[in-house]
Amino acid sequence: MLLQGKTLLMFEDNLENITVQKALLEREGAQVHLFAGGTTSDVVEMLPIDAIIMDLMIPGDTDGFDFYTMLKNRSELASVPIVAVSAMDASLAVSKAKSMGFAGYIAKPVKLDKFASQIATIISGEAIWDANRR
């Protein structure tokens, strides 16, 4: 149980992705909250959180990168690791995520046998850059 007692917040609007990722995380003991939209204050209210799993293509005018910046501007969230999980073009997304200070990047489709351990690694403070080419 890699994620026993961990609370995770997942930004994701695609039902299939939610299903798969939630399944992979919960079977390792994590408690997964969904965030389907809202302000940074809404996020702060959900503290304590061990990590935020963020799809970069979220509904609305603000994309994941913008929302990341807004979150990081909240001092309450400064220490919460945020990992991008995206089906975007990896080359651009990884480079941008690295430069913005994301805790990691995991390309979709997530690997069933690795996803939970990658999240655990990120919570432990180590970066994961998985562009998943091949």
Added chain:
Amino acid sequence: MSIFQRSLRLSMVVAMMLIAVVPALVIIVGIVVASNNQARTQSINQLSSLAVTKTDNIELLLSNGEDLLELMLNDQRQLPRMRDVATSLDRRLSPTQQVSSYLQEVQETQSVFDELFLYTRTGEVRSSSTTSLQGEFIVSLPFYRDSIDGVRTHPIFVEPETDKPTVVITLPIFDDDRVVGILAGRVSEAQIVDIMTDYDGLGTTGDNFLVSSTTQQAVTPLRFVNDTLTASTFAIDEVLAGNSGNAQYENSRGETVYGVYRWIETIGAGMVLEIEQGEAVGAFRNFVLLSGGVAILAIIAALGMVWWIQQQLIAPLTQLTTTTSEIAAGNYGEQVHIQSKNEIGVLAASFNLMSREIKNLFDNLEQRVADRTRDLVEARDEAQKANNAKTAFLATTSHELRTPLNAVINYTGLIDQGYWGSVTPEQSSALNTISKSGQHLLNLINDLLDMSKIVSGSLEVYKSEVDLNSEIKDVAEIAQGLLENDNVHLITEIEPDLPPLFGDSVRIRQIMINMVSNACKFTASGHIRLVATKQNDLFLFKVEDTGIGIEPEDYDVVFAEFQQTASGVTKGKGTGLGMSISKNLAEAHSGAVWFESVYGEGTTFYLKLPFNKQTQLN
């Protein structure tokens, strides 16, 4: 510009100097020198011939004198009387009067002698054509002693009483072979002086005179000096030493003269003839002046030529160059004002036409550039817009194509793992096929999207520091997973602690995985060797396999877009884009991908990337 003009003008002046002025000056100098030489030669010749003539005249005079005296002594009527006069002890007892009368008579009939006289062996003058010497003793006179010894013509001397040049001819009177007296004649001083004061052929500055060896003085009158000449000159010294010749020297008046001197033994005197150099040369003055005039005309003509060329060529040229500079400085349409009808005029007219044309063109050009710039800006904006749209479309498409595939892949995986209830082995096998096909489709989509970026020119690399060590470790792990069976061994030779490389980590990894997966795909047995090293400022990654190799005719196909080698087609995997994409990605990093292969034995693919941080400008 001004240096150009000056130097052109200067070079022309120098050229003219060389062509006209220098030769003219050389000719002038040559003519002056030649004239002087010619003047001297001519003067010397003239003086020499005069000297010969005058010497001959003097000697003729003397020989006439001797002949006359001999004639007198041959007069058998007079000879005994003369002997008597010479021998009688008392002159009053001898026929001195008759002899004197005879001498006087002869004297009057000829002009050779001024005076005829007869003296005894002891030097007492017994008879004379004049009374002046009668009864005198002439022992002290210079000719006396020699006359007794038989010398006939005596050295010239200046008679102290008369201060006249005097030449005396004496003939001895014999009595029984014994000299008893002397018949003497004083040669006409006027005749000698006439010869030596005839200045014909001596111009206006020429002079001639006789110099006595006994007195070391000129004994004939000087043309320009009344006094007796005592000064010594080169010619006087030479002639008194008995020499004859010619020379250029200073005369007694300090004038430079050409002179000829001639020793006349019979009268013991030297004849000197001289003419001033100035007069001698003056004869050639007209010739020199003419030549000099011609030379000066040549110089003036040369200078005139310089002036003319300056007017005709350099001035218009200067105007042209100045105006050209004006045009070059941006004053289009400047005109030159040259009226001449010659080639320069034609050039000027063409130049003006060209200048106006340039102005027109330039005016039009500005408008055209503005128009074209506006068009280009519009086109650029259009292209930019189109490109942005294309990039956005590709990004969206990429995302939209992958999302459903993600669901397919992950759902089949979850089902296979028994997440939604247990599955039979047959079902598991089917699910595995779905999953693999999905993954394959995902790879194809990724390749197609990459290729479309490359083709559309919108491929971008996102550079940052890449940790090669961890990337290569991952690649090696992936390679291990890709090996199709146990007959293939993976060998890794990775240099530890490779420095970070500035590049796009995703893309570099993509290239390496592509190389590795190709090797795995085409190698059924043997080994696959991964080598990663740093060579100077290059990162070198090598994947060597013992696979089927590449046929030489397929070499070009390897990197060609949308093409696969025959064996690749047979394998039925991939799009044929992998190596083409890898090559483009490497080149986008200023690197390269290439291979070596022996068909049937294996292939080695190489990747070379610069560590150099300056490549970030890509």
